[in-house]
Amino acid sequence: MTDEPATTASPAARSSRAVILARIREALRVPAPPPHMLDRQLVTAAEPPTASQPDRGSGFPTLSVLPAEAGRPWLPDGGATPEERLALLTDNLEKLRAVVHRCGSADEAGSVVAELARSNSWQRVAFHHDPLIEPLVPQLPCEVVEVDGADGSDKHRLEACDAGISSCELLVAQTGSILVSSRLSGGRGLSILPHVHVVVAHTSQIFGTLGDALEATKARHGGQLPSMLSFITGPSRTGDIERILVLGAHGPKELHVILIG
Amino acid sequence: MNHKRTGAMTTIQHTAASTSHETGKKPPAEAASHRGAAPKRQFLLDAAAHVADTGHRTFVNSALGGYYKSRDAQKARYRDWEHARDAASLAKWTAVNRLDELLEQFTSRFEAHGGTVHWAANAEEARSIILGLVRKADAKAIIKSKCMTSEEIHLNAALEEEGYGVVESDLGEFIQQLRGEPPYHFVFPCMHVRRDEISTLFHDNLGSEPTDSPEELTMIARRHMRQLYVNADVGITGANFLVAETGQISITENEGNARLTAALPKMHIALAGIEKVVANLDDLSVLLPMLATAGAGQPMTCYNTLYSGPRREGECDGPEEMHLVLLDNARTALLADAEQRDALQCIRCGACLNVCPIFKNVGGFTYGTTYQGPIGSVITPHLRGLADWNHLSGASSLCGACSDACPVRIDIHHHLLHNRRNAARTAPNWLEKIGHRLFVVVASRPWLFRIAGWIARHTMGLARRLKPPLVREWLASRDLPSPPAESFRTAWRRRQQAAAGAASSHRSQPRP
Known part of the structure; x- marks a missing residue:
């Protein structure tokens, strides 16, 4: 943990932080099934990490790197001109x-x-x-x-x-x-x-x-x-x-x- | 109980409101009337009472009628709603599966702006953190905007016990606070209350003149609340999203009460579940419109506000301190169930409640939970224990309307089946088990099946009259069909023989 909470947090709060983060890490050791999506292409892009690729941070797609659709042609229109x-x-x-x-x-x-x-x-x-x-x-x-x-x-x-x-x-x-x-x-x-x-x-x-x-x-x-x-x-x-x-x-x-x- | 609801139809027709009122402070008889009973018993009793109350059902369905219309109109503005659901689902799925990393990123960025993050492993810890902050602020008056997480931890009761006055500022929550009831629906807290009841409630509590106009009733609450905003020392809000990239919290609301709550008091406390985090600010450009459309049939909710810390240098107002309480309270238990982890993607839009045939018939109080409806039935067993809350898994027709309505594609109705399966594994029902064994023995032996069928056909009429213990509950709301005169196999054989006879007689006839 590189980001310690500000000094105002009590020692008890810091330990709850550690407890919660430990519970989350323990829970996430079992990978989730892929998200429910209609578009299979997006699902492939979002495959959960495997044991050989434990770095969950970098390997994950986020919404902003979804396939080139800058204009998001599926949301309500925003006007072209x-x-x-x-x-x-x-x-x-x-x-x-x-x-x-x-x-x-x-x-x-x-x-x-x-x-x-x-x-x-x-x-x-x-x-x-x-x-x-x-x-x-x-x-x-x-x-x-x-x-x-x-x-x-x-x-x-x-x-x-x-x-x-x-x-x-x-x-x-x-x-x-x-x-x-x-x-x-x-x-x-x-x-x-x-x-x-x-x-x-x-x-x-x-x-x-x-x-x-x-x-x-x-x-x-x-x-x-x-x-x-x-x-x-x-x-x-x-x-x-x-x-x-x-x-x-x-x-x-x-x-x-x-x-x- | 029923006499109170018989007025519902007349109110809908905009005629004079009924004259027999209960006082506003007293909760109506049907509101969680069996509170205190064991959860399953309470559910069954309240469900039976609500289902019989046709006035209530008509009223709730009529209130939802406008929602369906505007939701469909707004969905039509999306060039591809299903693709938008894919994107929203992916954004939340990604966040939930990177929860530890994103929470740490969020915390460090939020605190860099001068706010403080507090971590609460359970409800008690969250309450004591907030009480500590309120004491530190030496609060004389607390104003609060809608926050379901605070209902989950029973925050108001804890504050009141310590002698702090707290006022709910969201109109629906304010009405429920005056009625002494929990919210009926986690997005539309008082959708079950008629305007004449609200008029009486305001008359009794605020001294206002009776009125039949929703607009005038809203203005009464508006006038009552304005000085409370200005004079409050502490403002408590929830949060809809925590943005890890920028360290901002996002609050969605229509009335402006959360804006005022976070603008005027000198301390702003926000309370949020850990699952509210999203990776990027950009995720909100999909999630905010979808939350509004799925939840209330709006293009955008009226105010979508991002807060990152207290008033900054150069800004002319805002709180001196901002605190965020991050609550686990068994969310990590749900996270540990990989199969149902997607239930943490929930953005609390309430769409699944609005389309659920069970919700519309049994009403919000029957669930006895903070989060009602299909999503509540999925997550409550995880938050409060499967043993006591598995009966909610049966509160579904498995029609799948909830899953279809979910903007982040949570597989709600299958999770209800998963809960049923898990309950059968962890606490098997011996009667059911013996029943299934017996069925296998009988069904795999044709001679025994024939005998069993004969017995069943000849005792069904008797069972209908006598209602023996095992089937009494089932028969209370259903009829047994009349027993058939013969078994299917006998009927089939006869039919085959008749067909063969007809065919042979047909063949023997000369062609014309």
Whole structure:
């Protein structure tokens, strides 16, 4: 074992770690039958290790090295061109009951947000500092609360906000998802605590598939991933009462996506 | 008991809710009404009660109706669902068979981000780790998002015993907490509860006005919960996946309550079974959509969130501490059974419950387990002992709907057969054994078979009337057919003779 737990772990915890890992190793000495799969080619690729090949780590296929199918032509489509991706994203978001606003410019985006604030009588709106958001803030006809100012984020003040405006890491056409992070989208609370979430994004941030999105996020942040990355797919919802869909369970009841470009 | 369920039909038709309510705090009579009895007896009694309760069955089936529709619509968006199942199965199979290596990789990467991993060999150790953390945080209020693993270790009871208040924030779990019941279904915890019951429950506990609208009921819970999120010191969540490559945990939810639970309190504790680990972040690009589609008929669950440690330098909020408790609790016993190891691939989507004819008839409480339905029937004997829980292996029609529905291709219904076989080996039923021996003796001797057949034909009517001890249980819900007038062999011989006679008479007739 090269990776000892951090010093905070008690000696008892360290021994439970050893006990569990020993049980696992003992259990895995008997190889499992190959996975149940329809495609026999994949099964052959995934043969369990034999006694002559005890190195289970390197010999194993993982999902990312499955036969050349970068686009995973079996998952839902992610769109081949930027136009297709934009159309797919818009369609998926609308099916999820998010509201999409197409804007030609940052100015136009500003007036869309200001109109939202006016028509819904927002008293207080939270935002964070981002090149896409800063130009919109002066146009807001209400009190504004910055979450990443010198005083830091105050959860009581954030709770009292009608809406939160954030940027995002990227958008996923395949699923209609918006990826926000604690680093680039104003922390953890901004996109979840206010009753309405407004996302401001540029069309160049649209990716085809979830796989592409995860790959790009890893590349962007390198070894230092944000402490939270969240794929938001539509406004908060629940079906817990008689399996009937209700929007706005605990998170935002409304999700507005402002697409610039 | 039945009078409570007779209202189910009227509720479905959106007419006025029934007026005779029980108080919300009192669990309804049919909820695990035989809790405390030995597992098999409890199962049989509760199953009999639920099967007779047609209102309950109609209600549950109607609630699932929408699920089938949306699941099929979402499955159709996959260009090849079966291939996607292959990929998901392979991803989880690989992870389970590299569990030791991936857990160590995960732990070192997770801790590199500033979180702490705790290993718990059993439920008691997990509870004491979490209690220790809660004490250290000097918690005044604890908010919790849905976590079946915490049900498995009875965490809430342990916290409450120590005087800590803990509130379930998932709407379904919150309703079940107020009702004093365990979840009915591990994905849809209160799918058996009618809206008028929830209205009364909220009226009694939260002082809200009665309402017939699911939306208004949801808003009552929303308003009640908001300050609880803001004021909680500790947030407890589960985890759906642990990503070894990046040291992140992935939490899937629709309501946003897990997001809030992990955002606002100063300490975040996550509890997960060791089998939740996957090798690569990329695996989630297949597993997350499939979990949503198979489990709830969605393209993606509303929030799929990856956490790696507490608030980082430069981030404006988030917890100061993050702890992950990794639980074994007999999962390694299941891992040691190579034949059924694939049951650890389960991503807890609940698809097998939703399609199971047994689940739909006996209901979730009858199982008496944390994990209900077909997958629960497979894994519970491993987690809690085959001797007491083998009867669940019989809670199947072996139709295979569960295996067909499983997004990671667990061979669920065959594993139920494996459990039956294992139980027969380890604790044979002597009566069955003698019966089979006797049958072999009789069936291999035609003269004895003939005599036995004659006796059976002439005593069946009597058995039907007298219901002797050995067949009484069987006859309680079934009818014996009327005995045939003659044996198959006699009938066959007669038929052959008749055919031969007809053929010869046909041949003797001149052709026209």
